[in-house]
Amino acid sequence: MALLEAENVSFSYDKKNMAVKNVSLSVDEGEYVAIIGHNGSGKSTLARLFNALLIPDSGKITVDGFCSSDKNALFEIRRRVGVVFQNPDNQLVASIVEDDVAFGPENLGVKREEIGERIEYALKAVGMEKFRKSSPTRLSGGQKQRIAIAGVLALKPGILVLDESTAMLDPQGRKEILEVVRKLNAEDRVTVIAITHYMEEVLHADKVFVVNDGGIAMQGTPAEIFRRAKEIKQMGLELPLAAYIAEKLRQRGVPVPEGIMTEEELAEALCVLLPKI
Numbered sequence: 001m002a003l004l005e006a007e008n009v010s011f012s013y014d015k016k017n018m019a020v021k022n023v024s025l026s027v028d029e030g031e032y033v034a035i036i037g038h039n040g041s042g043k044s045t046l047a048r049l050f051n052a053l054l055i056p057d058s059g060k061i062t063v064d065g066f067c068s069s070d071k072n073a074l075f076e077i078r079r080r081v082g083v084v085f086q087n088p089d090n091q092l093v094a095s096i097v098e099d100d101v102a103f104g105p106e107n108l109g110v111k112r113e114e115i116g117e118r119i120e121y122a123l124k125a126v127g128m129e130k131f132r133k134s135s136p137t138r139l140s141g142g143q144k145q146r147i148a149i150a151g152v153l154a155l156k157p158g159i160l161v162l163d164e165s166t167a168m169l170d171p172q173g174r175k176e177i178l179e180v181v182r183k184l185n186a187e188d189r190v191t192v193i194a195i196t197h198y199m200e201e202v203l204h205a206d207k208v209f210v211v212n213d214g215g216i217a218m219q220g221t222p223a224e225i226f227r228r229a230k231e232i233k234q235m236g237l238e239l240p241l242a243a244y245i246a247e248k249l250r251q252r253g254v255p256v257p258e259g260i261m262t263e264e265e266l267a268e269a270l271c272v273l274l275p276k277i
């Protein structure tokens, strides 16, 4: 059984325009899943449906066997699905880092002794243990977002949803978050659902869902998705830089192989093609 499953889920905020239309998808335990789509395509609505902040109008969402349409299951779902949002400033509540991280578990009624352990685990997981007694206001954007992630990790969710959590960060901050999240996935087996419009953040995903006008327009591995360059662009999305350059070269008659996504792959292909100088 999938860890998170959406079956024919539809949702509308105003009973007129559908924000999410007949979406079916499944996420297995330990997977790293990326969701991409243009602005207003329904990604954040999906994130809110995943952790039962919103309930489908039709269809159903199940997390670890709990269905979000069942009122008694809401607590179990919210405990399992942690969402990190875009702006770290809106997610930090306390004036000292450790109090901030403790906020969630305290609200869940976790025992005092255990809260200490959770703070330690969460701050270590995001590489911020040295900042335990610091004030969040003095941290960089990337560091603040790492504290926001720690706050969610302290709840020990099996699934971490990042809703454009790197969008307000500079390249260094984005890199920090990406590394932390990849490590959580690889070493702690946290299931990751990364919503992003940075294509570089999609390349390492096990699978990708492309959302367009509230529905799933494509799904597959990153290589399968980015091979369909024309459709990707029609949906208002970019290709990863290396895939874009490879495509431009192909248009000029350079026989670069299909499916190139990373700078390394492009460099490798060009070395094969270029006459030795």
Ligand SMILES: Nc1ncnc2c1ncn2[C@@H]1O[C@H](COP(=O)(O)OP(=O)(O)O)[C@@H](O)[C@H]1O
Pocket: 013, 014, 018, 019, 037, 038, 039, 040, 041, 042, 043, 044, 045, 046
């Ligand atoms: N709180 C809201 N109330 C009414 N409509 C909303 C609300 N949030 C989003 N929408 C609408 O739902 C659709 C999907 O939005 P959203 O899920 O935020 O997309 P994305 O995260 O991909 O940008 C859009 O048409 C948006 O205008």
Ligand SMILES: [Mg+2]
Pocket: 043, 044, 045, 163, 164
């Ligand atoms: Mg959004």
